[in-house]
Amino acid sequence: MAYVDQWPMQRMFQQLPDSAGRNLVDVEKENYARHQPVPEKIVQQVGYPGFRQVGEKSSGNFWLLVQHADAHPDFQRHILKLMLPEVKRKNASPVNYAYLTDRVAVNAGQPEEYGTQVMYEGVGTPAVKAKSKSLRDPAHVNQRRAAIGMEPLENYLDMMTKMHIEMNKPKSAAP
Numbered sequence: 651m652a653y654v655d656q657w658p659m660q661r662m663f664q665q666l667p668d669s670a671g672r673n674l675v676d677v678e679k680e681n682y683a684r685h686q687p688v689p690e691k692i693v694q695q696v697g698y699p700g701f702r703q704v705g706e707k708s709s710g711n712f713w714l715l716v717q718h719a720d721a722h723p724d725f726q727r728h729i730l731k732l733m734l735p736e737v738k739r740k741n742a743s744p745v746n747y748a749y750l751t752d753r754v755a756v757n758a759g760q761p762e763e764y765g766t767q768v769m770y771e772g773v774g775t776p777a778v779k780a781k782s783k784s785l786r787d788p789a790h791v792n793q794r795r796a797a798i799g800m801e802p803l804e805n806y807l808d809m810m811t812k813m814h815i816e817m818n819k820p821k822s823a824a825p
Contacts, residue, residue, distance in 0.1 A: 651685050651715060682718045689715045690725060698732040700741035713746040717753055726754050744798035761786035764795055765803045768810050 689712055692699055699712050716729045730750055736742035748764040756767045761784045785791060792802045800806070 651688060651711065682715075683721065685715050686719055686722055686725075689719070689729075693729070693732065698729070698736050698742065700736045700739075702741050706743075709742060710746065713743065713750065717746075717750055720753070720757055723754065723757055726750060726757075730754060745800055748795070748798055748800065756784075760784075763791075764798075764800065765791050765806070768807065 692712060696703065699709055701709050704712070716726060719725055730747070733742050733747050733750070737744045737747045749766045752762040752764050752766040755762050763786055765785055795801065795803060
């Protein structure tokens, strides 16, 4: 499911069309909706699937499906509550927790904690998605990021800029 979740985004990043001629953004949304019942069922059956229960890769794949469940904000908030004690027990990724925290905040119109959600104003001009006025205590964001093993916000935005520019670079014609 994680592969299917990421496939449309990877095609867009590579500037490749869908082989069936579908709009890849629509394919993404359809995949997210189709996958949603699975993480809900997992939580009902076993609670939060942490590293010790399912392994690091499977736990990360579960988180990815939750991260993209924007149409289900109550579920995302529920996972944050389940995830926090697991992060403290080193049974879940603090970085993934940061991304989900910011995703939930942005979708609720609240300030981000870590500045993980970015938007672009034209090609190559990133901004924290919620902009500086919505980044809680911007002067200390890098301390919060460092506390969970993330790079400084400036480095992250630089990496995201380079990726965005590469993704939007015109494809050269084949010789």
